Structure formats: C-alpha cells, structure tokens
Amino acid sequence: MSQCEGLQDIYAHAAVRGFGRALRIALRQQKDFSSLVDLDGAERPEDFAEALKRFLRRFDALARRRRLRRPTQQMLEEIAELVDSYGVKVVRAAIISHALVAVGRPETEEEVSEEVVEEEGNGNAN
Amino acid sequence: MQFAITKTGLDVFDTARAWGLAAVASARAQSDVRIRDRGWSFTIDVQNAHTAVVGPSPLLALIDATDENWSFIFITSSQEERKNKISDVEKCIKSLTNTSLPQITEKISESVFTSRGKTLPGGLDPGGFKGVRQQTRARYDEGQLRVNADHWALACLGMVLCATYQRIGSGSVPRTIALLPVPLDVTVAQWAEIRELTRWPRATPGTSVSEPRLSRQVAGSAAAAQAAVQLAERVRKRAVAQGSLVDRFSDILFFELFKTGNQQKPAQGNRIRLDRLMAMIQHDATVAEGVFEWLDYCFRRGSAKGAQDLALAAADFVFRWDVDSYDRLVRLFVRYLVTEEIRLAKRPSEEVIGEVLRYVSV
16 A cells, blocks of 8 residues: 555545546436445444445446446455545545546536446456 | 734734724835734834825825724714714824824834723624623623723724624524634735725625625634635735735634624634635645635535535635545535536536645644
C-alpha cells in the first residue's frame, strides 16, 4: 500500500478512484440509491466491506450490460487496507467524493462514453 | 503614521473601532490605509499622513443617516433616541475631523471604559446587553456598559460602514444576524473601498442578480459560513487583480438578535475562521474560485425549503474542515444529485474536490 498522508492522498489512490468511478456510474445510470444507503450506514470495517460487496454485485449487472470496467480484486484488497489504516469514514468520504464530481463536460452523459471499454482483460472483484 | 486600537475583549466593539478609525484616517489623509491585527491590538498605518488636511473633507460623507444599519445598531432605542444618537456620532466624528492626526492619537489613547461615557448599544456588540457580562441571578439590576464617547463614535461608524445585518429564519420570531469581518492585514486606498469589501448588499428588487448576496438561511451559522465563502471570493478577486494575496481577513464575527415580548435580545454568537479559505487563495487562486463557487452553491441551494440540511452541512464543514463534516456534506450532495434535486451542471470538478480535500483534517 502506498504511503497516504491526508484525505487528498486517499482521494488520489487508484483503488479509491476505481471504486469512486464505478459508484458515479451506478448512481447516474442505475440510480443505485441502495448502495449509497448501504455505504451511509456502514460504521465498522466489516459493514463497509459488506456494503462494497453488495454494491459490486449490483454494479456487475450494469457493467456486463454496458460493457463497463469493473473494480478489480486488487482494488478491493487495497480499499480494505486503507480502511484498516484510516477508518471507514475517511475512505468512504474519498470514494463518495469521486461519485459527485463532474468528469469532462457537464450536462452530458460523459460517463457512459468515457467509461465504455472492452470488458476483456479486466478482473472482477466479485 | 500609526494608530493603535487596544483590544478590550469585546470582539465586535474592538473590530468596529478599528474599521471606524481606518475610515476616518483614510478620509482625513486621502491615502492608503493599512489595518493589521497584532493580537493585543489593531494597528492602522496611514501613508502620507503629513499631507492630511484639517477641515471639511469627504469625512462627513462617511455618515449616511439614512443607512439602515443605524436602526440595527440602535435597535433597543426608540426612533427619537436613535436620531439623537446618530447626531451624537456625527458630532464626535466631526470633532475628530477638526483635530490633527497626532491629536486623534491622543484622543483614542484615553481609557475606553468610563462611567461618564456613552452606553454601548447591544445591537453593536452583544456585550452591551444586560445579563450577558455577568450572572444577574434573581435581580435584574446590572448597570449599563459605558464607553468613551470617541471610541463609541468610532465603533458606531465602523459598524455602519462594515457590518451587515441580515434577516434569518422562517418562523414567527424575527431574527437578525450581524456579520463583521475581522481584518488580519488589509490595505485600502479610500474609505469607500472598506465598505465595498466588507458589506453584503441587501436583497432588494433593485439589487443586481449577478451581485453575490447572502441567501436567507434558517440558521445563523449557515449565513455566517456563506458570508465567509463570499468574502473569500472577494479577496480572491482582489488577489488576482493585484497579482498576489495582499489583503487577508482572519475571521467573521457574528451574533444573532431576536425579539422577545417588546425587547431585542442576543442569541448565539461566534466567529468563523477564514484561514483555510485564505490559504486556498494563496495556493491556487484559479482552483479556489471553483471551490468557493461550489460551497456558495451549497448554501444557495440549501436556503430553499426542504433542502436546508445541505446548507447546515456546508456550514458545519466551513466551520470545522474535518472528515466528519466533509463526509456529511458529500453524502448529502450526492443524494441530492441522485434524486435530481441538484442539476448535474452544478457538480464540482475533480480538481476542485481535490483542492478541498487538501485542507480537510483527518
């Protein structure tokens, strides 16, 4: 795991970025409110891991249908390590931060065009 | 030439006196005035003090008897009493006009608290209200807080020029919040600039829509936090124009007033620190613009009925800058995005959020 100093470093972490991007797409495309509620309610690392697992399960259907890149097993492990080091609140805040930002031009469906990539070669965290 | 305003512990009174003296000195000397917070005092440096002209000057234009701030400063007085008090302020300021700058130094070095002085109005500083300075127990016989007439006039002038009184809340009990920026190191070329820099325009039909103004918030803390963000944006614009961050504010002081049966009473009061917002401008003024725009949007959106939790979360964050408050704000913001109560165009950029996170304490 890389050395993180502040919330900004955690925000820039590749695993957080990967999960944040997936959450952003899920919220936009699927209105995945359930995952947001799950993440909101997670207080302990075990609850958070469970919430992420459920999110990935829901996201998997969308990713298969729209051929989106999914967070990898390695990313999930790195998230777990970050949670152990910094706690649930910090990692959750960093992931959700990615979910609220605008990538590229606003008002467009930029996520779909940007995120649609070939599924081959990408791992599945589930 | 340097003037010093020694702090008394009444924060609003002290800051208002500093602004008042800066305005008088600026109008007298017709030159740049630098106001600095030295911890135990505020110092006011006047350049070209030797060129100061005694006699009629733009100073009298400083006192606008029609300014609605007077009615809030003397909120506990009747209309007739208020008129007399404004006239007293005018007399004191006029007397300061007719004295030389060194004599002004002598005048303001006199003791601030005096039994024969003027009563400190509660609308100027909540410390002026009875029952706030000490325990009154069953007997309500606390005396009035009296201050030297010159200091009183300078404080009234500073408050009229630099404070903003804003209606808040939506209940049946009318509440007013008073906001006063505290200078850390501010240089102004003329007294009118002080007013432009520190006051917020009132939301009236004549006010331009593009002019940033405070939304009507439910909580005083949200109004103060929005004021902090908007003040930071003003400072940022000045920094961009000047090429570097020259002017700095340390805090915004605020206190609430509410009407009981037939009297005004003070409610909560506090200060909101601006150090992180100033540091953002210093670090990258361009990205800071995006940050201020996003936070201001949270306050504007949060002033609408049903979305007040967003404004409260944003206020909490601007006060604390910690993970808990940040976590709460982003979760609410995302929730509003998902329910389409916030348009996608209002999302901050990755760069903006990255900059915000730089200042969040973990």
